[in-house]
Amino acid sequence: MTSLTADCPVAVIAVPVRNEAERIAACLRAIGAQAGLPPGALGVVLFLNNCTDGTDRIVADLAPTLPVPVRVSVEDFSGAHAGWARRRAMDAAAAWLGEGNGAILSTDADSRVPPDWVARNRAALAAGADAVAGRVELDEAEGRLLPDALHARGRLEDTYDALITEAEARIDPDPHDPWPCHRTTIGATLAVTRAAYLQVGGMPEIPLGEDGAFIARLIAHGLRVRHAPDVCVTISARLTGRAPGGVADTIRSRCEEPDALCDARMELFHRCVRRYLWRARFRRLHGAGVLQRDLAWARRLAIPEAEARRIAALPLGHAISEAERASPRLAYRPIGPRQLPGQIRVARAGLVAIRAAARLLVQRVPARVAGPVPGVAGSEPA
Numbered sequence: 001m002t003s004l005t006a007d008c009p010v011a012v013i014a015v016p017v018r019n020e021a022e023r024i025a026a027c028l029r030a031i032g033a034q035a036g037l038p039p040g041a042l043g044v045v046l047f048l049n050n051c052t053d054g055t056d057r058i059v060a061d062l063a064p065t066l067p068v069p070v071r072v073s074v075e076d077f078s079g080a081h082a083g084w085a086r087r088r089a090m091d092a093a094a095a096w097l098g099e100g101n102g103a104i105l106s107t108d109a110d111s112r113v114p115p116d117w118v119a120r121n122r123a124a125l126a127a128g129a130d131a132v133a134g135r136v137e138l139d140e141a142e143g144r145l146l147p148d149a150l151h152a153r154g155r156l157e158d159t160y161d162a163l164i165t166e167a168e169a170r171i172d173p174d175p176h177d178p179w180p181c182h183r184t185t186i187g188a189t190l191a192v193t194r195a196a197y198l199q200v201g202g203m204p205e206i207p208l209g210e211d212g213a214f215i216a217r218l219i220a221h222g223l224r225v226r227h228a229p230d231v232c233v234t235i236s237a238r239l240t241g242r243a244p245g246g247v248a249d250t251i252r253s254r255c256e257e258p259d260a261l262c263d264a265r266m267e268l269f270h271r272c273v274r275r276y277l278w279r280a281r282f283r284r285l286h287g288a289g290v291l292q293r294d295l296a297w298a299r300r301l302a303i304p305e306a307e308a309r310r311i312a313a314l315p316l317g318h319a320i321s322e323a324e325r326a327s328p329r330l331a332y333r334p335i336g337p338r339q340l341p342g343q344i345r346v347a348r349a350g351l352v353a354i355r356a357a358a359r360l361l362v363q364r365v366p367a368r369v370a371g372p373v374p375g376v377a378g379s380e381p382a
Contacts, residue, residue, distance in 0.1 A: 009043035009069070011103040011118055012093035016085035017046055020109035021053045023236065025062055030112040032066040036119035043096055044070045046109075047089035049080050055109075071096065083210030086187055087203040094202075097194045104197055106190040106211075110236040111136075113189070120231045121191035128176060130196040130223040133215055134189030134231030135182055142237035150255055156340040157262055163347035164265070164272045170358045171276040172283070176224035183265065186247070187211040189233040196223050220318035262340070264332040269347045273354075275330065279320055286316050301327035 013031055017024060031044055046063070048056055056074060063070040073092060077084070086106060093104045103125055107113055117134075124132045143151070161183065169179035190211060197203075200221050204213040218225050238248050254260055267275070278301075285291050291312035298308030303326045311322045324330045335343060 008098045008100070009096070009102065010041050010100070011037075011105060011122060012043040012045055012096050013105045013107060013118070014045045014086070014089035014093040015047065015107055015109055016082070016089045017048045017051065017055060017059070017109040018080070018085065019051055019053045019055060021055045021058055023110040024055055024058055026112055027107070027109050028059070028062055028066060028070075030114070031107075032068055033115045034068070034113075034118045035115045037122075042068045042118060043093075044068055045089050045092045045096065046070060046072045047085055047092065048072065048074045049085050049088075050076050081207040082187070083204055083206040083208070083213075086210055087205045090197065090203050094194050094197055101193050101195045104192050104194055106187050107233060108188045108235065110238070111188040112139075112234040114232065114234075117189070117231065117233065120228065124226045124228050124231070125191060125193060127226075128224060129226035131190070131192040131215065131218050131225045132231060133182075133185050133225060133227045134191075134233055135184050135229060136186055136188055136233050136235045138237040139234055146237060146251065147255055149258060150251070153254065153258070153337050153340075156337065156344065157266065160266060160340050160344050160347065161263075163344065163351060164269065167269075167273060167347065167351060167354055168276045170354050171273065172280040177226050180229050181227040182229055183227060185212045185215045186235075188235050189231060190214070191231075192218070199223070216321065220315065220321055222315050222317050259336055259338065261334045261336055264334050266334050266340075267332060268335060268339075269343050269350055271333065273350065275324075278330070282320055282323065283316065286312075286319060291319075301329050303327050 015027065015031075020027070028044075034042060044066070046059060048059065051074075059072060063072060071092065073088070075088070090104055090106060097104070103118075103122055105118060105121055107117075121132045121134070138146075165181060165183050166179055168183075169177075169181060173179075187210065196218060200214075200217045200223070204210050204217065206213060215225055235247060237251065265272075282291075282297065285294075285297060291297065292309055295305060295308050295312075298305065298311075301323065303311070303323065307326050311319050311326065314322060
């Protein structure tokens, strides 16, 4: 490992790198352009694994010219995958931060962060979040090479996703992640305190979906995750990526199969509302400590008694995810792109009622009362 400084920063960016000769320079220059930080506050860890295209030479030439200290590790491993590489990079970042509770940030070697990326993430952490998940946008020049139909589908998905996210935020509000928010979880823009990272055992070392699994792990441990709409990173729109099952594979598969199902959370709007109502009710029951005494909730969800008692004893975030996994009535049923226009119309109409109910309940509930309020949409979940 090469260290360009012995100082201990308060934030370290972890970047797993594999064969990114075309994009690593832009990535590093964007990192070097971070603004709003005191001198010595930022460090960068580059974990180069299995590079065969000259990426290492580009890094060796460019790193010393950056205004932030860089530590570079190089490793070849036949069993390498995305989760392993991100884990190694973030573990090195945690070690560099020392015993303090600084921030570990993650991005990708083919991404470009804006100049205020670190500052905005640190601001969200300072406001009380344990972790921050940002949004992404496709590189504009590369995006123009993609089919118009793919962009049209993307606009529909973005619209519907924003509508169901608002419904979720109003029906089952999280005081640490208020509306406006989003539900993107991607390794190209993550931030987490060192304490939270260590508390959950670090980044899951799995071949696919390590970023989503990491956020789920944080929530299961009761930690505060902010899905910040003002944190956004530019990602590649290429069709051939480095990680199987990653963004590039998703883009390519949707070019090849235009009618492929949407993401799992994009269900029919009435199913989304029922799910959010259920979560709000589950939180109330969990908070009142009655989940184990009264298993009516489990019977309504067709969860066996023994499994229900196990779930009821778990921390809230973990209990919710386990209940949804165990219940056949809460299985996700994603819709296809052809259903999006109709469901967008339904969601827009439904949100009028949901917003009105939320305003009415806010007026009725004293300001000192914390936590989600019951039945925002006017009924309990089935």
